[in-house]
Amino acid sequence: MLEYIKGFFELVKGLGITGKHLTKHAVTLQYPEEKDVMPERSRGVVVLLSDKEDGSLNCTSCLLCMKACPTAAIIIDAPRGEDKKKVLKKFELDFSLCCYCGLCEEACNFSALKLTGKYEYSTGNKDDLIWDVHKLQDVGRDVDYVDKRKKKVKKVAPKPTVSEATDEIKPTQSADKIETKPVEIKTDKIKTDKIETPQDKDEKPKTEGEA
Amino acid sequence: MIAVGITVALKEILASFGLSGGLLSVVTYAILASATFGLLSVLALFLVWWERKIAGHMQQRFGPMRNGWHGWYQTLVDGLKLLQKEDVRVATRDKVVFFWAPVMCFIAAFAAYIVIPFGDGLIVADLNIGILYIMAITTFTVISLLMAGWGSNNKYALLGGMRSAAQVVSYEVPMVASILVVVLYAGSLSTVDIVNSQAGNFLNWNIFRVPYGPLAFLTYLVAAIAEANRTPFDLAEAEQELVAGFNIEYSGMKFAMFFLAEFINLFTVSAIAVILFFGGWHGFEFIPSFVWFFLKTFAVVFLLIMIRWTYPRMRVDQLMEFAWKFLVPLTFLNIIIAAIFKHFGWYWEL
Ligand code: SF4
Ligand code: SF4
Numbered sequence: 001m002l003e004y005i006k007g008f009f010e011l012v013k014g015l016g017i018t019g020k021h022l023t024k025h026a027v028t029l030q031y032p033e034e035k036d037v038m039p040e041r042s043r044g045v046v047v048l049l050s051d052k053e054d055g056s057l058n059c060t061s062c063l064l065c066m067k068a069c070p071t072a073a074i075i076i077d078a079p080r081g082e083d084k085k086k087v088l089k090k091f092e093l094d095f096s097l098c099c100y101c102g103l104c105e106e107a108c109n110f111s112a113l114k115l116t117g118k119y120e121y122s123t124g125n126k127d128d129l130i131w132d133v134h135k136l137q138d139v140g141r142d143v144d145y146v147d148k149r150k151k152k153v154k155k156v157a158p159k160p161t162v163s164e165a166t167d168e169i170k171p172t173q174s175a176d177k178i179e180t181k182p183v184e185i186k187t188d189k190i191k192t193d194k195i196e197t198p199q200d201k202d203e204k205p206k207t208e209g210e211a
Numbered sequence: 212m213i214a215v216g217i218t219v220a221l222k223e224i225l226a227s228f229g230l231s232g233g234l235l236s237v238v239t240y241a242i243l244a245s246a247t248f249g250l251l252s253v254l255a256l257f258l259v260w261w262e263r264k265i266a267g268h269m270q271q272r273f274g275p276m277r278n279g280w281h282g283w284y285q286t287l288v289d290g291l292k293l294l295q296k297e298d299v300r301v302a303t304r305d306k307v308v309f310f311w312a313p314v315m316c317f318i319a320a321f322a323a324y325i326v327i328p329f330g331d332g333l334i335v336a337d338l339n340i341g342i343l344y345i346m347a348i349t350t351f352t353v354i355s356l357l358m359a360g361w362g363s364n365n366k367y368a369l370l371g372g373m374r375s376a377a378q379v380v381s382y383e384v385p386m387v388a389s390i391l392v393v394v395l396y397a398g399s400l401s402t403v404d405i406v407n408s409q410a411g412n413f414l415n416w417n418i419f420r421v422p423y424g425p426l427a428f429l430t431y432l433v434a435a436i437a438e439a440n441r442t443p444f445d446l447a448e449a450e451q452e453l454v455a456g457f458n459i460e461y462s463g464m465k466f467a468m469f470f471l472a473e474f475i476n477l478f479t480v481s482a483i484a485v486i487l488f489f490g491g492w493h494g495f496e497f498i499p500s501f502v503w504f505f506l507k508t509f510a511v512v513f514l515l516i517m518i519r520w521t522y523p524r525m526r527v528d529q530l531m532e533f534a535w536k537f538l539v540p541l542t543f544l545n546i547i548i549a550a551i552f553k554h555f556g557w558y559w560e561l
Pocket of ligand 1 (some may be wrong): 046068069070071072073074093097098099100101102103104105115
């Protein structure tokens with residue numbers, strides 16, 4: 001008998017718990033209207049980045065990403081033109097193959113490629129998952145990124161320690177500053193800096209995430 | 212007390228149009244039946260939506276949100292969808308039984324409302340055996356479930372039907388026994404008399420007649436959940452074991468009839484609880500009586516919904532054990548206690 005009475009109070013306690021949850025706000029989102037804010041470094045759709053000033057593609061057709069890609073999702077066709085410079089004729093990314101590993105982004109030395117938090121690209125036609133260079137660029141237009149190419153310029157600038165420190169505290173502001181700095185030295189020093197790039201890679205995404 | 216029943220009033224109005232005799236009665240009851248039918252259909256639609264909303268929010272979801280403000284006409288759309296659906300009939304069914312089972316379930320669910328007073332005088336017919344009539348007519352539901360199980364010629368359906376029969380037979384006993392406590396004090400089986408016996412101060416409500424009142428309410432509630440086939444006693448449906456139980460072979464409008472009947476039964480058992488234990492339509496005078504009735508009934512419905520979405524389902528043997536070994540002795544004991552209190556006059560009449 002006693003256990004029945006005890007059991008009754010346990011049941012009331014159970015009602016209390018569900019009642020408490022009844023008053024809480026729902027945790028689900030009304031998807032098409034409300035969208036979750038994706039984390040800064042989430043690995044979603046891969047996009048091609050454009051230069052912040054002139055809007056041209058950052059890609060130099062070096063094919064590093066194509067070689068890094070474990071699923072061969074990237075296909076680049078870039079024959080050399082008359083002036084011996086590579087011309088990007090075709091850049092295709094097949095999202096039905098892509099596994100969002102992010103290796104292409106790591107391989108790219110020119111901040112030309114980025115995995116973003118975008119995710120709404122499902123389609124009824126499998127062929128629509130192959131994006132060409134224009135689509136990849138258009139989708140990536142509004143993506144904010146830290147430009148690796150110009151940062152290297154900063155490293156050879158007069159006061160490297162100071163600028164680096166500010167860089168870590170206020171990444172967005174410093175990024176603006178860097179852009180205003182002289183661009184001419186750039187071509188000279190890129191090759192010497194190349195050895196340091198692994199370090200750079202470790203640092204830069206972090207500051208990006210904080211921003 | 213304005214004792215003008217709606218039936219009497221309607222009869223007078225119709226009589227002024229020159230109707231008389233048998234035709235007058237037929238027309239009167241036809242009008243009342245349609246009105247009740249309309250009211251209950253809307254109620255059932257609302258209850259389905261309400262239950263889904265509450266269930267959703269209890270699990271910290273939203274429930275239906277798409278159709279209208281917070282999905283308020285979701286059930287209407289669901290109903291329309293069910294209307295359009297193909298009426299799939301198994302070839303091996305028992306034709307007559309299969310067809311009549313949902314109809315019977317529906318009729319049984321509605322017929323109880325003849326004696327339920329929605330407010331002061333808002334009752335179709337004040338039978339002097341009111342509560343007994345309700346007990347009898349709601350039991351038809353179980354026959355219809357058994358018919359559905361048998362007619363479907365499906366093992367799950369049959370199991371569901373048999374389970375519900377066993378369940379209702381067991382729980383009918385404690386249910387009647389807990390109602391008997393109230394009848395003992397009201398001295399009548401008529402629903403109107405039972406409500407009027409709790410008039411005046413709200414301390415006259417049977418729920419406040421300690422100790423047998425609350426106990427009778429609890430036992431009634433448990434038995435009522437079992438009668439209405441709701442979790443934790445929804446063994447007749449038991450999705451996880453019996454797929455959908457008795458209504459597994461039903462589709463389209465026939466399924467909708469079972470479904471709506473279930474929700475009307477939910478309202479019925481809550482309404483009876485209000486009539487028996489919460490003073491029916493009585494409350495403060497400045498609010499109309501039917502508002503009181505609906506407020507109280509919805510409160511009980513809310514409690515039942517809470518219970519449904521809180522507790523897991525019981526096993527068949529646990530269910531039977533609980534009914535026969537615990538509930539039946541307890542309710543009988545309660546009757547004896549109530550009788551002693553009544554005999555010695557240990558109760559108040561404010
Ligand atoms: S994320 Fe990985 S799989 Fe996708 S394109 Fe880049 S390297 Fe290939
Ligand atoms: S690694 Fe970067 S620069 Fe090189 S081809 Fe790929 S995207 Fe273009």
